[in-house]
Amino acid sequence: MERVYIVPNHHLPVDICVIGCGAIGATIAREAEDIPDIETVYLTDRSQECAAKAEEKFSKVRYVADIVPILTKIRLVVEAASQDAARYYLPIALSAGVDVLIMSVGVLHDEEFQSDVFRLARRKDAKIFVPSGAIGGVDALSAARFEDIEEVVLTTTKPPSAFGEVQYLKSKGIEPLEIRVRTTFFEGTAKEAVRHFPQNINVAATIALAGVGFDRTRIRIICDPQVTTNEHHLQARGRFGEIDVVTRNAPSPRNPKTSYLAALSALSAIRKITGPTWIGA
Ligand SMILES: NC(=O)c1ccc[n+]([C@@H]2O[C@H](COP(=O)([O-])OP(=O)(O)OC[C@H]3O[C@@H](n4cnc5c(N)ncnc54)[C@H](O)[C@@H]3O)[C@@H](O)[C@H]2O)c1
Structure with a gap:
């Protein structure tokens, strides 16, 4: 029937x-x-x-x-x-x-x-x-965490104008708008990155939450006058294999500090x- x-x-x-x-x-x-x-x-x-x-x-x-x-x-x-x-x-x-x-x-x-x-x-x-x-690869990272992850590194590269007022850079006598060559501003844990770059941290926080947490996630922040996009390079290694994802973000038409993605x-x-x-x- x-x-x-x-x-x-x-x-x-x-x-x-x-x-x-x-x-x-x-x-x-x-x-x-x-x-x-x-x-x-x-x-x-x-x-x-x-x-x-x-x-x-x-x-x-x-x-x-x-x-x-x-x-x-x-x-x-x-x-x-x-x-x-x-x-x-x-x-x-x-x-x-x-x-x-x-x-x-x-x-x-x-x-x-x-x-x-x-x-x-x-x-x-x-x-x-x-x-x-504003970053790709979060889905893969959050799956990978079910097994041991050895390393998560996020390298963020932005043009000088994308930094705005950063107290941490001021205290070191660095003025982003005067940077003429590719310069590493910061290397350290996501926890420290969050403290030093409060306006540039959403992606670092998302990666930390998806993967190995704020203490074990390594962050590198680079200022490059040659780039026009906010670039996030996510690299992770572990039992799952490797993640290597680059996202190059166009700025939002309404707020250049926010990536449209x-x-x-x-x-x-x-x-x-x-x-x-x-x-x-
Ligand atoms: N997760 C990510 O990858 C990611 C990426 C970009 C931006 N962001 C975050 O998303 C948020 C919004 O970004 P946006 O570019 O739309 O910002 P925006 O500055 O363009 O707009 C924010 C709006 O929120 C309002 N607002 C702020 N605080 C408020 C409050 N306490 N109560 C009511 N209204 C309030 C403001 O008046 C403004 O109209 C920001 O915190 C930004 O850092 C997250």
């Missing part, structure tokens, strides 16, 4: 909330228009003007001054603002049992904050998603979380 399967239509579009309408948040607001699995994008920013503009431009965007009243209907909170915002909003969303996608990953180098939010997520049965952001990676993660398929899980 022929079998008849009745498949219920459970997969309904969901609402998400995005914190920050800068380079990453605005890209999400724009692209959400074409993602059928997303119904509404609640957007908040300490600059109300920026969020209100996005509301005018994109049909799915609704500005909210406070995310707490809407948390009950939210599938996912996306932090795309700053480490301060992550410190403030992660505990609020997780306490309500809502999953969080975090872009300001550097905040997780703070061991106390990291263990607090990881514990909270477990207790509330919520998830913290860390997208690969970071915004695209957030979008890709949102698609996986809200949609029915997950490629590269």
Whole structure:
């Protein structure tokens, strides 16, 4: 006898909330228009003007001054603002049992904050998603960690203009804009890199979290006046074999300090979380 399967239509579009309408948040607001699995994008920013503009431009965007009243209907909170915002909003969303996608990953180098939010997520049965952001190879590294990893080295090469104000360089009398030849600014652990280069650390933090942690991940930071991209070279060795991945990032059109791929990676993660398929899980 022929079998008849009745498949219920459970997969309904969901609402998400995005914190920050800068380079990453605005890209999400724009692209959400074409993602059928997303119904509404609640957007908040300490600059109300920026969020209100996005509301005018994109049909799915609704500005909210406070995310707490809407948390009950939210599938996912996306932090795309700053480490301060992550410190403030992660505990609020997780306490309500809502999953969080975090872009300001550097905040997780703070061991106390990291263990607090990881514990909270477990207790509330919520998830913290860390997208690969501006670097390729995170998926392979996080798989490789199931066996002994001997070494993880991340070499980041940026043009002088990408460094901005770095107190650590100032204290050494180094002015990036005066650099004329390829110069190594830093070599050390991810933990030290995070301390010395607080604005350039998201990728280092993601690699540390995916692989062997902040103490064993080695970071090299190079300033090169000849390059125009932010380049991340990930190398790892272990029982799995070797990883050797170079990502050359074009700057985001809205914020040259942010690699465009970071915004695209957030979008890709949102698609996986809200949609029915997950490629590269
Ligand atoms: N994971 C990665 O690979 C990766 C790559 C690039 C950037 N980032 C990080 O993602 C975050 C967003 O990047 P961006 O380029 O979109 O930044 P951006 O500066 O273009 O925009 C940030 C927006 O967030 C808002 N904001 C900041 N703090 C806030 C707060 N406490 N409450 C509410 N709104 C707040 C600002 O007003 C601004 O509109 C940054 O922390 C950045 O370091 C991560």
